[in-house]
Amino acid sequence: MNESESHFFSSKKSNSEVKGKIFIGITQLAVILIIAILFIILGIIIYQGRTKFSWEFISTFPTNGMTEGGIFPALIGTFILVVVMSIAAVPFGTITALYLTEYASENSKFAAAVRFSVRTLAVVPSIIFGLFGLGFFIQFLGAGADTVFNDGQLRWGQPNILWASLTMSLLTLPVIIVSVEESLKTIPRELREASLALGATKWQTIKKVVLPGSVSGIMTGTILAVSRGAGEVAPILFTGAAYYLATLPGSLSDQFMNLGYHVYIMSTQSSDVEKTMPIQFATTLVLLILTLSLNVVAVIIRSRIRRRAK
């Protein structure tokens, strides 16, 4: 279209044409720059981490004051963390999304307040969740449980994997709510109406029609939440992550090692940062592979849902 225009208005336009080209070029440059940075980060971490990255690295304990060996306990700790977190967050997130799409009327003040809170939860800095976990879960719930059930003996009133997981579940709640809500919205109205017209009650409709249709949405939400939870460190800094443990956590009241936390302490507080550099890069690589691959899966499922909507 542009070219034909320039024929008509000829020379007067050429100045603005150049300007336009420059402007578009700048925006293009911004895109290229961002994508380049992304691949540079990926490339450097893969390049530096590949030497140490092996099955043995993943499946062995750290040895020799964490200057050698693998990251097995950190991996397991992260795994337990995200599992407990999902168990807590997925039902709550799904039900909240159900409320927002199925029950809330359009002008309901309550629903608006819920939506606002969910969005606020999504922007609260992660360190605040850590503080909340410390103040609420550990000092309030944990210490309270200890005085009631444990005769004041310290068991739950200290950082552990349960409190860390619950703290993390609050952080990932909005992720789940948003994706489930999105997928619920793609279920055609006609399906619901057909079910209701056949005499099913609202709850039966939700159970038999709406929920089965949104399984993929719930899955996307869970995967995204797991990807987020596996990578966040700030919330678990003082709610349960440990520097080094010789054994795997045996119960929910134990502390745990965590991949992200491992990267953090190895790169800032290790006794010999230079020497452990390959380990750090390899750990970062494992963490990145974990979060990115989960994200790619989620994006693929989500694009399928979106296609269904069209």
Next chain:
Amino acid sequence: MDSQLPIKQSFTKESLKKKFRLSEFLAEKIISSIAFLSIAIIFLIFIFVFKESLPLFSLGSDAKAKTEAQATTANKPESYGASSEELKPEVYGAETTEDLKPESYGAETTQELKPETYGSETAANDDLKPESYGDTPKEDLSVAPADEMMNEASQNQEGSDKTWSTFFSTEWVPVSDNPRFGLMGLLIGTLKVTIIAMLIAGPLAVLAALFTSCFASKRVKEIIKPIIEMLAAFPSVVIGFFALMVLASFFQDVFGYDSRLNAFIGGVAMALAAIPIIYTISEDALASVPKTYTEASLALGASKWQTAFFVVLPAATPGIFAALLLGVGRVFGETMIALMATGNAALLSANPFESVRTFAATIGSEMAETVFGETHYSVLFFIGSLLFIFSFALNAVAEFYVKGKLLKKFQGK
């Protein structure tokens, strides 16, 4: 038709009423009460984070009792002949921390991120280490006259007044005989990093969003968008690590400044974290500008870039503003990157190439060393509630003000 009439008549008001079913009723109530939970969580977060900082605000009986207790403990050493070893743990208790919270936080190890542990050792080293961490042992060990110690100890615990007065100073020396909680140094550090990050992330992300929504073909768009959004999946600890290991050395080689970790590095790294947020939201805003605007502009003879720059961009301004606000929120509260890449020294200078210490990083690095109920502990929670209020306010502004404006604009005032 006739046969249907009797059926119609049988619809009375009664029969049309919904039948009451217990299970339905329960399901609805349970679901809405669970939905209520997310509102409750917001309140709980505020209450519990704020609650722990309450001791700062009250000079009530609690604080007084503490003062007395502290006075007696401080007194004790006198009878022992002021042995320096005794003094240290009882007043500021590095040991007590360990007793209360065994291994949990890896007490000592969290100490301080000395910015210069690896890489080039420079003269700036001394400047970088905030005096705070050095002076604990020194001052404690110097056998201070016992009554002086007592005075100081009780002064510390006099709590609110004194602590408050130090808030507006610039020194952040939380662990010492005379703790000073100057938030100004931290505030300036946080602002510095935020400004640097936004100066980089803002233009980059908005321009990229403009390209995606106005100039890119549909196919290109489908490739670019997921890739840039993939940046959001990078955990902040990974970005922090990358900044610490790679960016810091690279930029030091390029610019040749003294301290390897500084506000600039932190800002660049945080820009990486903020870009996907700003990009996604502004792209949404740009895409939601009505097609009629674009078509009208093109029909009037404006070229594609003129339409994008003079029509679409202004129309989406409120949305882009919201995106930038949320970007600020992200950077302001970012912890891991600040911990790893900013050097963590609360220096007061406008130079972007000097170490800084942000609010979030202060909480992250010092919370593990504090004792439950101590002034330092309360101050950290107080900083936490400030951060929370700030991010809450940012979100509220982005949400209500901006949305209202957008709606007004698009629906024709």
